[in-house]
Amino acid sequence: MHRACRNAPRLGTLRHRDVAKRMVKFMEVSTIGVSRDSQLRAGKILKAVSDGYKLNSTEVSTAKLFHFSRNKMVDRWGRLRDAVASTGAFSLPQFQPEYCNFMKEVTFPSPAFAWLKCEMGIKDCESLMREKYKILTRSGRHFRGGIGHVRISMLDRDETFDAFVDRLASV
Structure with missing residues (x-):
């Protein structure tokens, strides 16, 4: 074993x-x-x-791994929310700000995966994204959710994430 x-x-x-x-x-x-x-x-x-x-370094906080990562995720979530808002065809969950013990401040969560919901009566969100918009996602059914939702990774390379946001905004 x-x-x-x-x-x-x-x-x-x-x-x-x-x-x-x-x-x-x-x-x-x-x-x-x-x-x-x-x-x-x-x-x-x-x-x-x-x-x-x-270490008590005088480096800019973005040079530290977790600060850099947080800033990257906050930026990506902002861009994703803007793209989704411009389409009217999708929605994202709304998060409430929470106190972060590590950063010692109140922040909005910016998780590694986004749950995108297809609106306007669309039944199978994964099929729509793959066939019509050439965007690969994971259906919510894989995660005990409905097929009207898809899970999207927020952790891909910058170029891939940029292309995804551009395609989503053009829907």
């Missing part, structure tokens, strides 16, 4: 057996094929990121 599986929570310790089974499956799948060398390299990278925050 894989080392991560031996340390997995016992299925009887959680109230919802289905959730527990999915947790164990995720741990199994996410650790398959990761070499020891890769794990050590990842550990060194994480240490360097952590050390960058411990």
Whole structure:
């Protein structure tokens, strides 16, 4: 048995057996094929990121990984919201601002995935996006949601994200 599986929570310790089974499956799948060398390299990278925050450097905060990432995601969510608003054919969930313990300020969430809902009576959002607009998405049915929603990654390369927003805005 894989080392991560031996340390997995016992299925009887959680109230919802289905959730527990999915947790164990995720741990199994996410650790398959990761070499020891890769794990050590990842550990060194994480240490360097952590050390960058411990030092009292005078660097601009955007030079720090999490500040840079947050700024990138805030920008992308703003651009996506503008594109969606210009079409009238889609909608996005509205988030409430929350206090961020890491940044020590109130911020709007800007998650890694966007749930886009097709409006105007469109039943199968994934098919519409793929066939008519040549935009690849994941149907909400894969995530226990309806087919009227699609999940979009906000983490792609800048060029890919720019092309996506341009196509979406032209709908």
